[in-house]
Amino acid sequence: MFSQTAEYALRAMVWLANQDGEPRVTQEIAKGTHVPAGYLSKVLQTLGRAGLVQSQRGLHGGFLLSRPGAAITVLDVVNAVDPLKRISSCPLKIKSHGEHLCALHRRMDNAIAQVEQALAATSIADILAEPSRSRPLTL
């Protein structure tokens, strides 16, 4: 339902939100989130292009959030790497339907809309703030 990539991206964002504010290198992030470093590198690139993280090369470089965790929603992260695709027009390309969805696709789209809403209602900071027996990712 959520792709592996989205899962990795969320782990990285939450982990970064829990750091001081100094850049963290890919290797550190990978270790902290249990994500394969080589792949994480690609995911971080994508997050960078989406404007969610800033990157810095060279010594003392790495990645950090480009805005406070309170200003980044879970939906922002998911959409950056693996966009939730709403059903906006008939998937069967039936001309007579056009933009109007049939009952089946309307219901499917409603389900997606609910997820969108749930993910948009939670910020990265919310996740860190929420009390829990297990701290996120065992930070």
Place this chain on the structure above:
Amino acid sequence: MFSQTAEYALRAMVWLANQDGEPRVTQEIAKGTHVPAGYLSKVLQTLGRAGLVQSQRGLHGGFLLSRPGAAITVLDVVNAVDPLKRISSCPLKIKSHGEHLCALHRRMDNAIAQVEQALAATSIADILAEPSRSRPLTL
């Protein structure tokens, strides 16, 4: 979010629910639902193993629903071909977490649970009954 296979399976089930009760062959279903026939054949097999459709070989054979559309939910169909996977234990395999989810995964699982609930609340018959400008799949 929903796989192509789930989409195909739902189209086939809704289409079959709208037939009289006589078996329909793969080719007919494929034509009616705009699904590639060769692939639909595999999807129908899966639906058969899940007990959602009955199949009959030979002349006048084909597929039909194994119970009334009112007794089959959208969730049944989705789970038959592409199970919605709830997050029941920490995806990071951190021993100290065990079965207890952190805030991140709890929120993700809640979103999945919402979808589960929405899909379980709608039967195939409901979809056909619902008034709409476009009949499902232009039946």
Place this chain on the structure above:
DNA sequence: AACATTATGGATATATAGATCCATATATAC
């Protein structure tokens, strides 16, 4: 300037989903 560190982008490998094709098994009609 020379060197060490780190992200970037490209090439490539592997796994899974989506899709096609065909030989075989099974059922019906005659």
Place this chain on the structure above:
DNA sequence: GTATATATGGATCTATATATCCATAATGTT
């Protein structure tokens, strides 16, 4: 029993997601 219709299962192909690796560019340190 023969011929025809139809699903079944296996093999295979293609596309996409996941993952690895490395040469290069950029940055900081000395």
